[in-house]
């Protein structure tokens with residue numbers, strides 16, 4: 001308790017910070033055998049820290065299975081953290097419950113990857129969008145209709161879409177409904193979990209532009225999750241790269257793209273298609289898949305796939321350290337810098 005209060009005080013001095021995540025862990029227990037004994041843990045998120053500044057976007061990237069969604073869900077308190085602390089506007093929300101949690105939840109919302117699965121198909125759009133408001137305010141659908149129709153227009157839908165059902169919309173429009181729903185309570189933070197991954201490439205930029213406009217207009221802070229660095233590039237002020245539950249590189253957007261330091265980030269950047277066919281780009285192909293997080297490699301978790309791996313990488317766990325201004329990396333290549 002003592003320790004928590006100290007951390008809390010330190011945090012309050014950082015004025016422009018909206019969210020601070022410190023040493024967050026989320027482990028899922030594995031139970032096996034007839035007696036369902038606990039035999040281990042899936043370390044989905046294994047000690048990550050990050051800071052979201054007000055009005056900015058933090059892009060969280062990494063291949064599928066790296067723990068991005070789990071990180072987002074744990075930060076929003078949709079699931080309990082195993083360890084670590086989450087501060088929202090200086091207040092430690094890691095363990096709040098009951099009415100305090102309910103109150104805190106108004107300030108942060110999630111936009112999901114699959115807008116179809118996350119919208120109840122039996123509810124009409126107007127009621128889907130006013131549901132979060134009705135959870136908090138004692139108002140009827142009728143009371144809220146003008147507000148909801150205004151919101152629908154703001155996300156690029158029409159007033160009469162209020163009466164339609166999710167199946168009557170395209171993927172891009174459905175994601176707009178999801179965004180309207182997330183905005184309904186006028187939140188401060190939105191965690192957007194791969195919001196355009198399920199959409200056609202031609203639609204993706206429209207939805208990304210909408211998210212950017214809304215950010216300006218409503219002074220929103222985003223944690224923007226993607227498996228692909230090209231999507232994150234145009235959205236983010238800061239970028240964090242995750243691999244197997246760990247943050248391997250964090251920095252300002254420009255610094256990360258100009259000089260990616262971690263071999264994993266270098267590989268992800270090399271995979272971004274180059275629009276100019278005259279520019280030849282060397283693609284770094286990573287061997288194999290992300291290892292099973294139930295049984296992660298010893299030493300640096302990336303060493304089994306790293307093109308630069310050294311003998312010592314099998315043994316020593318690299319720690320994140322700042323090797324350029326506002327740019328941290330966890331890799332033994334930078335050990336002596």
Ligand SMILES: Nc1ncnc2c1ncn2[C@@H]1O[C@H](COP(=O)(O)OP(=O)(O)O)[C@@H](O)[C@H]1O
Nearest residue numbers: 028042044063064065066067068069070071293
């Ligand atoms: N509810 C759960 N129970 C057990 N394991 C889970 C659960 N949710 C996610 N995982 C595991 O945690 C790891 C990270 O998953 P996830 O956060 O979905 O990664 P990402 O979003 O980067 O694809 C995966 O190995 C996944 O199988």
Ligand SMILES: [Mg+2]
Nearest residue numbers: 068069070193
């Ligand atoms: Mg995910």
